[in-house]
Amino acid sequence: MNTLRKIAENFNKNIKVLYEEPMSNHTTFKVGGKADVFFEPHTIEELEQIAACLKENSQSFFVLGGGSNLVVSDAGISRAVISTQKLNQISLTGTADAAASANADNAESLLLKCAAGVLMDNIAAFCETNSITGLETFSGLPGTIGGAVYMNARCYERSISDVLESVLYLDTKTGKTATYQFNGKDWAYKKSPFQNSGNIILEATLKCAKGNAEQIKAENSRYVEDRKSKGHFKFPSAGSVFKNNHAFGSPSGKIIDEAGLRGFSIGGAQIAPWHGNFIINTGNATAKDIHDLVLYITETVKRKTGFELEPEIIFTGTGFDA
Numbered sequence: 050m051n052t053l054r055k056i057a058e059n060f061n062k063n064i065k066v067l068y069e070e071p072m073s074n075h076t077t078f079k080v081g082g083k084a085d086v087f088f089e090p091h092t093i094e095e096l097e098q099i100a101a102c103l104k105e106n107s108q109s110f111f112v113l114g115g116g117s118n119l120v121v122s123d124a125g126i127s128r129a130v131i132s133t134q135k136l137n138q139i140s141l142t143g144t145a146d147a148a149a150s151a152n153a154d155n156a157e158s159l160l161l162k163c164a165a166g167v168l169m170d171n172i173a174a175f176c177e178t179n180s181i182t183g184l185e186t187f188s189g190l191p192g193t194i195g196g197a198v199y200m201n202a203r204c205y206e207r208s209i210s211d212v213l214e215s216v217l218y219l220d221t222k223t224g225k226t227a228t229y230q231f232n233g234k235d236w237a238y239k240k241s242p243f244q245n246s247g248n249i250i251l252e253a254t255l256k257c258a259k260g261n262a263e264q265i266k267a268e269n270s271r272y273v274e275d276r277k278s279k280g281h282f283k284f285p286s287a288g289s290v291f292k293n294n295h296a297f298g299s300p301s302g303k304i305i306d307e308a309g310l311r312g313f314s315i316g317g318a319q320i321a322p323w324h325g326n327f328i329i330n331t332g333n334a335t336a337k338d339i340h341d342l343v344l345y346i347t348e349t350v351k352r353k354t355g356f357e358l359e360p361e362i363i364f365t366g367t368g369f370d371a
């Protein structure tokens with residue numbers, strides 16, 4: 050039995066741990082081998098205990114949100130996986146000066162506190178029920194708020210950094226929780242200060258305002274319908290594969306189309322016939338198929354145009370991790 054598994058088996062029995070958990074069940078691409086040890090904390094305190102135990106035993110970990118930007122290797126993942134999906138509390142925390150300044154029409158400004166594992170779909174539903182406006186463009190974004198903050202997800206010209214007030218996180222060096230107060234200097238297109246920090250996002254507080262329930266519902270549906278019409282949910286995928294780079298003068302999808310790659314496939318991984326920047330799993334893709342296809346696109350585009358596309362999706366697990 051491996052060391053990590055022994056540690057997990059002797060850990061707090063009240064905290065849910067799964068062994069040999071297929072990661073294909075936890076990624077929107079539906080690929081990935083097994084996680085040796087998969088922790089599912091239900092509270093921030095449980096997550097802190099897990100992180101402390103792993104640190105004490107010099108074990109590394111991977112934080113999993115909704116798995117919607119991930120390719121986990123076919124050989125699985127030997128680091129501990131900490132899933133945030135059971136951390137799903139959401140609450141309104143009142144007004145704030147920062148929120149007020151973001152709210153042009155002076156409607157009542159509010160802050161929405163979301164635990165890291167809250168699904169973006171649940172935020173949209175909460176906003177509809179409670180007449181909260183300001184987050185509509187993120188309606189239909191797969192995954193969790195923790196993942197969206199980490200990635201600085203961007204939807205319809207708005208990034209998470211445009212609505213972020215603060216983040217409660219676990220500083221894994223000190224083992225203590227800390228609050229990050231939003232500072233625009235730390236953020237850029239698809240960049241957040243949490244990337245490669247090793248810290249764990251526990252809660253995000255978002256700026257929003259009181260709005261009209263019917264309008265919010267209509268806007269949310271409009272964005273979801275637009276995604277459907279663009280084929281986002283037709284096949285398993287992780288959304289856009291490559292970041293856009295303004296210096297290239299065209300979106301990555303257009304560059305890939307113009308390189309003649311639309312519809313090209315390796316194994317069960319295919320460049321979506323309707324969108325150059327989407328790779329889809331046509332049924333039996335492996336993580337290797339997806340990885341090989343990403344390499345093929347990168348090399349072909351580089352050869353034909355000189356542009357170096359930068360992947361947005363994250364590869365992790367045995368063979369992918371450095």
Ligand SMILES: Cc1cc2nc3c(=O)[nH]c(=O)nc-3n(C[C@H](O)[C@H](O)[C@H](O)COP(=O)(O)OP(=O)(O)OC[C@H]3O[C@@H](n4cnc5c(N)ncnc54)[C@H](O)[C@@H]3O)c2cc1C
Nearest residue numbers: 114115116117118192193195196197199202203250287288
């Ligand atoms: C159909 C489809 C459409 C998409 N459309 C868009 C789009 O319009 N815009 C866009 O930006 N993205 C889009 N994506 C990609 C993806 O949904 C986003 O990047 C999303 O924000 C990832 O969130 P997640 O919870 O699934 O993160 P995961 O995929 O689980 O993780 C992504 C990264 O975040 C880290 N992470 C997750 N949670 C935490 C945490 N609590 N603390 C620290 N690190 C954490 C993980 O370790 C990993 O490195 C799309 C994906 C799909 C499948």
